[in-house]
Amino acid sequence: MAASETAPLTGRRIRVAVIGTGAIARDSHLPAVAALAEEGETELVAAVDIDAASVESFREEAGGALRGYTDLDRMLAEERPDLVVICTPPTLHRDQTVAALRAGAWVWCEKPPVPTLADFDAIEAEEGKEGGPYASIVFQHRFGSGTRHVRRLLAERAMGRPLVAHCQTTWYRDTAYYAVPWRGRWRTEGGGPAMGHGIHQMDLLLDLLGPWSEVRAMAGRLVHDVETEDVSTALVRFANGAMATVVNSVLSPDEVSRIRVDCERATVELTHLYGHRNDSWRITPARDVPDAEAAAWQDFGADVPSSHLAQLRELVASMRAGERPRSSGADGRTSLELIAALYKSAFTDATVRAGEIGPGDPFYTAMHGGTPGWAPEEAGA
Missing domain, CATH: 3.40.50.720 (NAD(P)-binding Rossmann-like Domain)
Structure with missing residues (x-):
């Protein structure tokens, strides 16, 4: 219909x-x-x-x-x-x-x-x-009053240009978690913590900073007996020139989700686990920022938590x-493309650029790209 x-x-x-x-x-x-x-x-x-x-x-x-x-x-x-x-x-x-x-x-x-x-x-x-x-x-x-306020400040360059960012999803999952048959397998989950856990914070980072331009990454299986990785790290350059580090892990007993963006005139940081409110955000102005301007940055408005309801x-x-x-079409695809690029970079030991992965690229049809040692046996590895 x-x-x-x-x-x-x-x-x-x-x-x-x-x-x-x-x-x-x-x-x-x-x-x-x-x-x-x-x-x-x-x-x-x-x-x-x-x-x-x-x-x-x-x-x-x-x-x-x-x-x-x-x-x-x-x-x-x-x-x-x-x-x-x-x-x-x-x-x-x-x-x-x-x-x-x-x-x-x-x-x-x-x-x-x-x-x-x-x-x-x-x-x-x-x-x-x-x-x-x-x-x-x-x-x-992406949704809620905190994200909306910080997105506007960054878009308007109120705190100056964004320069350095950190994106962290360091969670903990035990062997019982991976006893669920579809977890930790490329065909059924698509990837490890980069795909199933860190995707939320990476998507939020992209929502705040805009398009990414290139990524260099590593991935490893350090603890769990699974097909996919259980930890990954990446360096990401954005189209606006900002540079970021990204860490995704399911090996971290002290669990936290965190995004930090250092701008020319302030640092803005979000610390939470599975959802955030206005008081989960902290803005630290540079020493020369007038008090009145810094105070205006702290006005997040009525508290609307990030949530399924808000979206x-x-x-x-x-x-x-x-x-x-929002989060559909090209706007939703950008996070998945970053994850595909992260895996391609990790498994080929090469820098991957935005728009590089398309039809004909092995990482377009499988996040492991058929890489020996990472591709499942049924893929011919």
């Missing part, structure tokens, strides 16, 4: 369906949809999972009014949702997103969006040309306006 044939989204609630009824759907998406339902914006109409018992318990947790399915195509045909929220393992994202788009539904998909750039481009080819439907990625750390609220507004939402 073409986007032009979908029912108008004005004057009524957005009909939402959830695919995958595991922890992320229950803990993050269900409360977000419920909050907007109380505001008259959304209506949760269906849930899909191959586990019928999981669907039923999800229905009970959601209040029981929605309908449960174990077949995605049947749900799309019977419910005709306006928005499909995808909370399944990454290897399923491409086919499920394409099915939803072809049914006329917008898509909001958990990260990582898909295992490869080729998959992402296949999804973008299915999107509506004007007015949607579009497929957006869950990058909730969903903006996504619903984009749907009603018929506009491409």
